[in-house]
Amino acid sequence: MLAGHETTANAMSWLWYLLAQQPEARDACSPRSTMCSADRRPTADDLTRLPWTTACVQESQRYFSAVWIIARAAIEDDDIDGHHIRPGTTVLIPIHQIHHDERWWPDPETFDPTRSSLAMLSRTALDRRICRSAADDASASGRASR
Numbered sequence: 001m002l003a004g005h006e007t008t009a010n011a012m013s014w015l016w017y018l019l020a021q022q023p024e025a026r027d028a029c030s031p032r033s034t035m036c037s038a039d040r041r042p043t044a045d046d047l048t049r050l051p052w053t054t055a056c057v058q059e060s061q062r063y064f065s066a067v068w069i070i071a072r073a074a075i076e077d078d079d080i081d082g083h084h085i086r087p088g089t090t091v092l093i094p095i096h097q098i099h100h101d102e103r104w105w106p107d108p109e110t111f112d113p114t115r116s117s118l119a120m121l122s123r124t125a126l127d128r129r130i131c132r133s134a135a136d137d138a139s140a141s142g143r144a145s146r
């Protein structure tokens with residue numbers, strides 16, 4: 001529990017901070033947009049049906065990684081890009097710098113959830129399927145109560 005507390009709190013704080021600056025992206029995360037007329041709160045089982053929300057979380061973790069650097073101790077001789085690493089050396093992996101390196105992330109200083117391939121799914125087939133199933137549920141319960 002201790003391990004995940006601060007990381008999760010920081011991740012949520014940065015997610016809300018970034019979404020506060022992009023109301024359209026934020027609104028598309030709301031249960032109303034993603035679950036359409038489904039008259040209930042999302043649960044963990046709905047996670048795979050929330051590709052846009054997932055894309056926003058992933059992009060917020062790219063932008064402001066809750067864990068911005070990690071370390072590894074080399075257990076044997078190694079070579080990284082011509083740099084010799086001796087056993088026992090501590091190697092730092094700068095996650096934040098990697099996430100903001102334009103060799104891997106075009107326009108890295110822009111918070112853009114559409115980078116994620118999950119985002120592509122969101123506003124198209126998947127949402128339509130969820131809408132349809134929510135509408136079917138609504139009309140089925142309407143029929144049942146008549």
Ligand code: HEM
Binds near residue numbers: 007011
């Ligand atoms: C947004 C939330 C989280 C982020 C960004 C995050 C990030 C990370 C990262 C980067 C590591 C690897 C550190 C390393 O190898 O040097 C790690 C390890 C770990 N995390 Fe999280 N974490 C999150 C949430 C959680 C939660 C909720 C839990 C537990 C309830 C948890 C438990 C652990 C544990 C036990 C490890 C060590 C795993 C191992 O070394 O075998 N984390 N986390």
